[in-house]
Amino acid sequence: MAERLTQDTLHSPVREHMRSDFIQLHPDLTVAQALDKVLERQPAGRIIYFYVADGDGRLLGVVPTRRLLLSPRDKPLSQIMVKPVIAIPWDATVLEACEFFVLHRLLAFPVVDEEYRIVGMVDVELYTRELTDLDRRESHNDLFQLIGVHVTEAQRQSIPALFRRRLPWLLATLAGGLVAAAISDLYDGVPSLALVVPFIPLVLALAGSVTAQSVSLALRALHGQRPTWAALLPKVRFELATGSLLGVACGLIAGAAVLTWKGDPTAALSLLASIVGGVACAAVLGLVTPYLLWMLRRNPQVAAGPIALASSDAVTLVVYFTLARWLLA
Numbered sequence: 001m002a003e004r005l006t007q008d009t010l011h012s013p014v015r016e017h018m019r020s021d022f023i024q025l026h027p028d029l030t031v032a033q034a035l036d037k038v039l040e041r042q043p044a045g046r047i048i049y050f051y052v053a054d055g056d057g058r059l060l061g062v063v064p065t066r067r068l069l070l071s072p073r074d075k076p077l078s079q080i081m082v083k084p085v086i087a088i089p090w091d092a093t094v095l096e097a098c099e100f101f102v103l104h105r106l107l108a109f110p111v112v113d114e115e116y117r118i119v120g121m122v123d124v125e126l127y128t129r130e131l132t133d134l135d136r137r138e139s140h141n142d143l144f145q146l147i148g149v150h151v152t153e154a155q156r157q158s159i160p161a162l163f164r165r166r167l168p169w170l171l172a173t174l175a176g177g178l179v180a181a182a183i184s185d186l187y188d189g190v191p192s193l194a195l196v197v198p199f200i201p202l203v204l205a206l207a208g209s210v211t212a213q214s215v216s217l218a219l220r221a222l223h224g225q226r227p228t229w230a231a232l233l234p235k236v237r238f239e240l241a242t243g244s245l246l247g248v249a250c251g252l253i254a255g256a257a258v259l260t261w262k263g264d265p266t267a268a269l270s271l272l273a274s275i276v277g278g279v280a281c282a283a284v285l286g287l288v289t290p291y292l293l294w295m296l297r298r299n300p301q302v303a304a305g306p307i308a309l310a311s312s313d314a315v316t317l318v319v320y321f322t323l324a325r326w327l328l329a
Contacts, residue, residue, distance in 0.1 A: 014097045015090050018111045018120030023050045027060055027078035031071045034063070049121070051110050052081045057117040059085055059110055087112040090119055097122055103220075166302060176310020180317055187321040195267040196324045199258070200317075203274055206250055207282035207316040208309055210243060214286025215304050222294055232291050236284055243283025247276035270327045277323070278316035285312045 023041060025034050034050065050068055052061040061081030071080045087110045088097050100109055101124060108123035190196060221235075255272035259265060289308040290300035 011093055011095060013090075014088060014092050014094050014111060014122055015120065017094060018122045020120050022110070022118070022121040024053050024057070024118060025050055025063070025077055027052050027054070027076065027081065029077050030073065031068060031075050031077070031080070032073040034068060034077055035073075038068075049108050049110075051085070051118055051121070052077050053118055056115075059087060059112055059116055059118045061085055062110070085110060087116070087118075088122065090114075170306055172303075172306040172310050176306075176313050179310070179314045183314060183317045183321065187325060190321050190325050190328075193324065193328055195262065195264060195270075195328055196321075199254075199271055200320070202254060203271070203278055203316055203320050204313055206247075206275055207278040207312045210246060210279050211282040211286040211308050211312040212305065214239060214243075214283045215290060215308050218287045218290040219300060219304065222290060222300065232288070235287060239283045239287040240280055243280040244276060246283070247279030250279065251275035266327050270323050274316075274320040274323050277319040278312075281315045281319065282312035285315065 023038055025037065029037070038050065050063040050065070051059060052063060053059050061078075061083035062085050063077055063081050067080055067082075086100070086104055086106065088100055090111050090113045092111075097109070100106075108121055110118045111120040111122055113119050251272035251274075254275055255268040258271050259268040262268075286308045289311070290304040293300040293303050293307070
């Protein structure tokens, strides 16, 4: 394996290494018809998934071999296929494809173009010769761990390269801090109120934590999925509801603590409402930022965190100071 996963190979496009002898089936075919088609083509390779695509070749689902063999012969593939399918973009590198194998622990993935049309497939035979004992393995964990070692080694870069890669996005954090300072200045005296200033770190910390959680979950969901506006909108509603619920829970605890400590119901209400609003907005920003960066063909793994955190800090401060001005000033 070490001799095959060279640096040149890892950073080359995966489309140069994908296989074209995959089986593509229409969702209206029955299991019996699909088996006849498979017997006609006799696919090469020992790792076989059967991909289901529409008339334009757009990937709809995948049928594992076991499910195809054991399902009733008259059942259409649309009823037994697994969806959604985790797919590798055609412009990904071999290194990025390796990450799919380590993260999802599958033995093969389809490769798709911008329209989600299947153009090929890639399996672990590309990365390792350790498959000689594949049929006798009870677990493939050691195989994926071996691939993971090469991913880690390939990701090691020089200090100047890492500096150039990370600095531009850290400037977003710097800009966010300056925006936060400008927001504080705009609210003329509100940030210095005795019932406001002690809780600024609390409000920002809660929003930042929720933002980081949402970014992490969004990045995991983006692996192998094609982000679209239609798919994003339901996720935004779901994340907004989750963020609001988290905000209510944290806000009630913080509000009760302030009421006990300061004895001021208005201050407790202001903090409760600020945490609910700030955390809900932070959850949405944490979800949306990686999707927007992906659609703009930017690396969300490096850029999403700084941009989302800077944005959530600014929005949270606006919510907190606005409510404080209405209720406490």
